[in-house]
Amino acid sequence: MNIIEFLSQPWHWSISGLMISFVMFLLIYLGQRFGVSSSYDALCTMGGAGKFIDYFNVDWKKRDWLLVFGLGAIIGGGIGISFFGSPLPVQVSEATVTDLQNLGVMVPTTIEEGRGFIPHDIMNFEALASLQGILLMVVGGFFIGFGTRYAGGCTSGHAITGLSNLQLPSLVAVIGFFIGGLISTFVLLPMILG
């Protein structure tokens, strides 16, 4: 097995966790912090939202590093599938496959059917013409932006940086992530997809 074949397997969770910790370390070493959702504020400011809303009336150049980091995350995604793409779609547990199929969601079994990154049959441009698609993508996206800015962080800022720095507000936020996630998974999704 050469290095490319080795890296092309899905990584074990312990390797992935270590690498995320390493990314956090690199950002701290470079004088910043790990928190991706702050980039939404910077994008709103760049787009001129500061003219109407004081909250965005700040110097976005202080967050230019984060926008460049986001650009890197896009490029890294391209590199990740182009050079180290897995030969099989994401293999979730049997129980999850059964649950999702019962909801009518197609779970890809071959790479031709999809990488298993997004659910293609319910997330696509045609689906935007339906209430189901609007709820999943537009309302779902709205909740992400509104919620992460209200809570002051997302998975990177609260669940990883905040918890590892023993911040109580972050623990409260992570509990919120799960309250919301469980409501969506067990109440909203069955209603939306039903």
Added chain:
Amino acid sequence: MRLLKFLMVGILFGIVMTKSEAVSWFRIQEMFRFQAFHMYGIIGVAVVTGAVMHFMMKKGQFKNNNGEVIRFADKPKTYIASIIGGTSFGLGWALTGACPGPLYTLLGHGYWIVLVVIGSALLGAMVYGGLRSRLPH
């Protein structure tokens, strides 16, 4: 030069998000259904090793790349914002199957539909910014 370093770290992050499968809507569903350890393992290892790193950096008075002693700011103790905002993000996380970092990475995979989710997230951020003074924190 300064920004080039952040670009490199971002690229590393994008590769990690891809190979960890944290970008997967299906993995997020599996996590919220408690049907595999995968996502808990990733976040758990990142938090535990991160906690050791924070502890050592606080004890050691290390300097960063700019020669300044590394300090860590506490998160503001706005618990109402944490719980309501956190719940809102959780609702969106499970519906879209993505958090802010993976949304960027999915664009790099060529899934342009994700632009709709990002655009909606920016709208959500803007609404928060507009309502901020009237919301409990």
